Amino acid sequence: MQALALRRRFQQPLCALALVACSAFPNVGSAQIVAGADVTYVNRYVWRGVTRTSVPVFQPDVYLAYRHTNSFLTVGGWWSLETRSGEDEISDTGPGVGGLGESNYWVELSTRGGPLDLAVGFARYLFDDDVPGGRDSSWNTSELYATLWWETTALIPKINLWYDIDAIEGAYIETSIDLRVPILPVAYMYLGALAGWSAGQAVRESAPSQPAYFEKDGLTHVDISVWASFRVGSGLSLAPELHVQINEDAATERTRVDDTEGAKVWFEIALSWAHEFGGRR
Amino acid sequence: MRYKVQLATALLVAACGYNEIPLSTPVSEPPVPPGGPLSAGFGRADITPPPGPGLYAYGPEGREARGFRNRLYAKALVLEDVEGERIAFVVADLAVISVALHRSAAQRTLERAGIGADRLVLAATHTHAGPGNFMGVKQYDEHGTSVAGFDTTLVAFLAERIGNAVRQAVDSLRPARVGFAMVPVWGFTRNRSLGAFRSNPDSLKVYEPPADLNLDESQRAVDPTWTMLRVDVFDPGQARFVPAGALSIFAIHGNAIPSVNDLYDADIHAAMQRRLETHVDSLNGGTPSLAPRAVHLVANGAEGDVAPTFPEAGRCPPPKLRLGRRPGGPHTPPPAEEWRPISADRAAACMDASAAYVDSAGPALAERAIAIFGSLAGRLSGDVRIARAFRTVPLRGEGAPSDLCDAPRVGAVTLVGSDGSTTRYYGWKLFGLIPMGFEHGGSSVETKPRGCHAQKRIAFGSLQGLVVGEHGLPEVAQLMIVRVGRLALAVAPAEVTVNAGVMIKKTVLREARAAGVPIDSVAVISLANGDLRYIVTPDEYAVQDYEGASTLYGPQSATVLTREFGDMTALLAAGGQTGAAADVGEVVAYAGKLREVMPGRDAGPPPERIERRFVSLECAGDTAVASWIDIYPGRLVPADGPLLRVERETSRGWEHHLWDDHGSLEVRALEPKGSRGYLWETRWLPGETVPGTYRIVLEARDGFSALRGGPFGACVGEPGGPSGDSL
Structure with a gap:
């Protein structure tokens, strides 16, 4: 039964996304299709500064994109698979459970003009119906988002805007800047600084029972990171990241069920694969 | 350690x-x-x-x-x-x-x-x-x-x-x-x-x-x-x-x-x-x-x-290392870095x-x-x-002149290319701040000359012997x-x-x-x-x-x-x-990896299974562009003889104008078309050629008889103009 429920849970959104892709681009040529998959290991799942799990998580991600010159239309899915957590651990699946904690599906349109990259998209966040002690389907929600970044020789400033149109409502903004640091003639390391801002995704006094991500609106956290992303083989790349986060909101300060910290450290490493089908020899 | x-x-x-x-x-x-x-x-x-x-x-x-x-x-x-x-x-x-x-x-x-x-x-x-x-x-x-x-x-x-x-x-x-x-x-x-x-x-x-x-x-x-x-x-x-x-x-x-x-x-x-x-x-x-x-x-x-x-404008900047461009979603990890070439327009210029x-x-x-x-x-x-x-x-070992260094070494500057033809590594500095010799002169000179190579700042330092190899x-x-x-x-x-x-x-x-x-x-x-x-x-x-x-x-x-x-x-x-x-x-060559980079005579299907034919003929601005299906590179070897010529119509009929050994004419292998053959393209920029009617003729070769393309007038569009003007 559980397997059937899981299958249903994956089937519906994936079919919907496939339908969107197929109807939008009925005459897609093979030379314009990009497929990608990646898996990320994080020692704790931190999302928008909030510790969602204090145990290691594997997060696979797959997508299919149609490319037209410098633009992509992408559909994809992402899943967060938790390792088993203890009683005092924060977890989406609940204490001692583990497994699938969250599923996301999205459609995104991205384009590049000169040094500017722009992406707009829609994301659907899904959780299990019945998760004692975890995050249940009352958190299911949808967001519209936009990302703008500008790539210069040394700096990459970026702004992300999410607007929840469903359960949470309100906006969340991230502003960041990455400094490109040459460590080899063929590779850079990046030093990043990011600030998260809630603009309506905090607890509402008028509706305290409505799901909310933060205790208060305004600056939620500041994240300092070191990361790199480099090829390790044909179509394969590896991206390690180390984050030091300064917490500015009660929600971001939580590090375990009963612990709060002014700062936290976490890391992740992602192995990615992408392939453009039908490219010229 | x-x-x-x-x-x-x-x-x-x-x-x-x-x-x-x-x-x-x-x-x-x-x-x-x-x-x-x-x-x-x-x-x-x-x-x-x-x-x-x-x-x-x-x-x-x-x-x-x-x-x-x-x-x-x-x-x-x-x-x-x-x-x-x-x-x-x-x-x-x-x-x-x-x-x-x-x-x-x-x-x-x-x-x-x-x-x-x-x-x-x-x-x-x-x-x-x-x-x-x-x-x-x-x-x-x-x-x-x-x-x-x-x-x-x-x-x-x-x-x-x-x-x-x-x-x-x-x-x-x-x-x-x-x-x-x-x-x-x-x-x-x-x-x-x-x-x-x-x-x-x-x-x-x-x-x-x-x-x-x-x-x-x-x-x-x-x-x-x-x-x-x-x-x-x-x-x-x-x-x-x-x-x-x-x-x-x-x-x-x-x-x-x-x-x-x-x-x-x-x-x-x-x-x-x-x-x-x-x-x-x-x-x-x-x-x-x-x-x-x-x-x-x-x-x-x-x-x-x-x-x-040559003029400064005739040199193109090398590619830059940048984050790759690839699709993804909100959770997709950052793309890997890649060498991004200059734009096609810049390259064309x-x-x-x-x-x-x-x-x-x-x-x-x-x-x-x-x-x-x-x-x-x-x-x-x-x-x-x-x-x-x-x-x-002999430059090393027995019989080598004693005033040469025992082993060859390249300087860091070698990796960055010459003035006017620099490579992607030119100007690289550790952390963006510390010069490591990837420039002409300056930090490429060893300030305290040591050993036989003296002022040369050796690329990769003492690791070069390992990187290059004993006989590299x-x-x-x-x-x-x-x-x-x-x-x-x-x-x-x-x-x-x-x-x-x-x-x-x-x-x-x-x-x-x-x-x-x-x-x-x-x-x-x-x-x-x-x-x-x-x-x-x-x-x-x-x-x-x-x-x-x-x-x-x-x-x-x-x-x-x-x-x-x-x-x-x-x-x-x-x-x-x-x-x-x-x-x-006696000399021994110490070659790199053996690899067939030149396609062989058996590449793709044999000529008898291919229908050689023109696919398109159009103007791209001031350039005439024709494409055709032919045999694969390897079976088609340019050195074997002329591949195509341009003819001009005169009162005496079609006359030879030029052949494919000319600075105004390019021949390019575009892409394989499986069992149907290989797509080739020629681009001809007539320049100051006299107005008139021309045609492209694929020469008789490789078992094919000559194939004549349709007549066309010299393209007169703006240089680098849009392609696709049908002739």
């Missing part, structure tokens, strides 16, 4: 991956007096390979060849004197000559014409739009172009055709008269490493232009000497000597075409060679043919630090600027050549003696000195700078006088019979510009080379007929 051991092990494994290939030792047959006077013969072979190999000499910026523009040739001149002393000069439209290619070609010339390595001068024009992958030197095979590997089939392909050119020259040997001139030609070249040039003592700075030319310092700091050996042969039909061709030596880097180019092209040498050939044909009358009957070989002189005066330069400078240089050729008409003689001395000098760089130098009458030619397997060339010339002249060898002029032929990269003077070495950093065996390299040439000059006193004058030693 453990990490260091692991790193060293990994590097060792990477470095040892070479292939040991013993090369042949073809020694010429003893001279047999022919019973006649001086004779000469010319030959020519098309050496344009199919697309696939990497274009050599721009390092990582050299692209994979996709087709061709001006075809590549090997041109041969064979001289034989009254004693039967033979010498074969071959100039090939290649970036360099490897020892592996020289020996392989010599094996063929020995079999076909009795001419071994010791009588074969095989020189390169240094076009950077010729194939690589034939070096037989691991680091050159792996890093001389973006396409890595050593292709034995490509070596055989080139050697076979070079052998054919020499055989053709021998077969056409006829009584001859020759004469030479050395004329300064200023204004077409400049010194690209002026700081290093300036560091030399005044005694080496021997070339001075007339003041009224108003040249800047860089244009004055060159060897302007155009050395031409004119050859007239006896025509029995006319019972007189007629002009047949020439061997020219002029110091100019053959790299006017920038690194964004993806086509084989003979570069500026194409015009320098062909215009004189056409001129000589016109002197002799007769009907024009596809290939000129006259042959003009143009070798490079002391061009190490010399570049054509570079190509246009360089093409405009080649179109103006090439013919202008050819006009000088024509004038020199004409001036020699009354100064020819059949009483000319030939002599040569050849030596295989050249280990022998094939040196040669040739006497043609009163002219001596010092044949150097490297790019010799202007002042290193002066050192060699002075020494050869001095030793010749001391030994009683009757010569009064000396020219240096660079880039012949091997490739040691650069040879600079000791003072230039201390500056560590690109050329100094690429002088592999240390600061005394030019001194050693000069001494060897001096010794060899003395051997000419005995007519070059001693065993010491034919020292064709």
Whole structure:
């Protein structure tokens, strides 16, 4: 039964996304299709500064994109698979459970003009119906988002805007800047600084029972990171990241069920694969 | 410590991956007096390979060849004197000559014409739009172009055709008269490493232009000497000597075409060679043919630090390392970094600027050549003696000159390219702040010179030995000195700078006088019979510009080379007929990864299963673009013969206008179409062609009959305008 429920849970959104892709681009040529998959290991799942799990998580991600010159239309899915957590651990699946904690599906349109990259998209966040002690389907929600970044020789400033149109409502903004640091003639390391801002995704006094991500609106956290992303083989790349986060909101300060910290450290490493089908020899 | 051991092990494994290939030792047959006077013969072979190999000499910026523009040739001149002393000069439209290619070609010339390595001068024009992958030197095979590997089939392909050119020259040997001139030609070249040039003592700075030319310092700091050996042969039909061709030596880097180019092209040498050939044909009358009957070989002189005066706009910036562009979603990890090339528009602008330069400078240089050729008409003689001395000098190990460094090393600057042709690594600094020698001069100079390599800041420091490998760089130098009458030619397997060339010339002249060898002029032929990269003077070495950093065996390299040439000059006193004058030693090539970069004759389906047909014909701005289905590259080998021609409609019907050996016409292999064949494209920029109606004709070849495209008028759109205007 559980397997059937899981299958249903994956089937519906994936079919919907496939339908969107197929109807939008009925005459897609093979030379314009990009497929990608990646898996990320994080020692704790931190999302928008909030510790969602204090145990290691594997997060696979797959997508299919149609490319037209410098633009992509992408559909994809992402899943967060938790390792088993203890009683005092924060977890989406609940204490001692583990497994699938969250599923996301999205459609995104991205384009590049000169040094500017722009992406707009829609994301659907899904959780299990019945998760004692975890995050249940009352958190299911949808967001519209936009990302703008500008790539210069040394700096990459970026702004992300999410607007929840469903359960949470309100906006969340991230502003960041990455400094490109040459460590080899063929590779850079990046030093990043990011600030998260809630603009309506905090607890509402008028509706305290409505799901909310933060205790208060305004600056939620500041994240300092070191990361790199480099090829390790044909179509394969590896991206390690180390984050030091300064917490500015009660929600971001939580590090375990009963612990709060002014700062936290976490890391992740992602192995990615992408392939453009039908490219010229 | 453990990490260091692991790193060293990994590097060792990477470095040892070479292939040991013993090369042949073809020694010429003893001279047999022919019973006649001086004779000469010319030959020519098309050496344009199919697309696939990497274009050599721009390092990582050299692209994979996709087709061709001006075809590549090997041109041969064979001289034989009254004693039967033979010498074969071959100039090939290649970036360099490897020892592996020289020996392989010599094996063929020995079999076909009795001419071994010791009588074969095989020189390169240094076009950077010729194939690589034939070096037989691991680091050159792996890093001389973006396409890595050593292709034995490509070596055989080139050697076979070079052998054919020499055989053709021998077969056409006829009584001859020759004469030479050395004329300064200023204004077409400049010194690209002026700081290093300036560091030399005044005694080496021997070339001075007339003041009224108003040249800047860089244009004055060159060897302007155009050395031409004119050859007239006896025509029995006319019972007189007629002009047949020439061997020219002029110091100019053959790299006017920038690194964004993806086509084989003979570069500026194409015009320098062909215009004189056409001129000589016109002197002799007769009907024009596809290939000129006259042959003009143009070798490079002391061009190490010399570049054509190409415009700044003709050089393209290298790619930049940036985050890749790929799709994804909110959780997708950042894309990997990738080398992002400049935009297509920018690349096209570079190509246009360089093409405009080649179109103006090439013919202008050819006009000088024509004038020199004409001036020699009354100064020819059949009483000319030939002599040569050849030596295989080991550069390391037993028998190596003691003043060379024990092991070759490249400087950090070598990785960043020369001034005007920098690579993607140029200007790199650790953390963006700490200079690591990836520049010209400056931090590339070791401030506290240590060991044999002295001022050279060695790339990767003490790890270079591991990275490069025990046999990763050249280990022998094939040196040669040739006497043609009163002219001596010092044949150097490297790019010799202007002042290193002066050192060699002075020494050869001095030793010749001391030994009683009757010569009064000396020219240096660079880039012949091997490739040691650069040879600079000791003072230039201390500056560590690109050329100094690429002088592999240390600061005394030019001194050693000069001494060897001096010794060899003395051997000419005995007519070059001693065993010491034919020292064709045993050589082992340590090649990179063996790889078939040149597609084979069995690529794709056979011709009988392919319907050759035009697919499209349209205007892209001012360029006519036609595509067609044909056999795969490999089965289709450009060197086998003409692929297509453009015809013009006249009152007499369709007449030949030009064929696919022209700077205005490109042929490119686009993409495979499976069992249907391969999609090819030609782009023709008519330029100032007279208005009229034209058509493209695919020549009969490979079992296909000729195929004629539809008629079209010359495209008249804006340059670089939108494509797709149907014709």
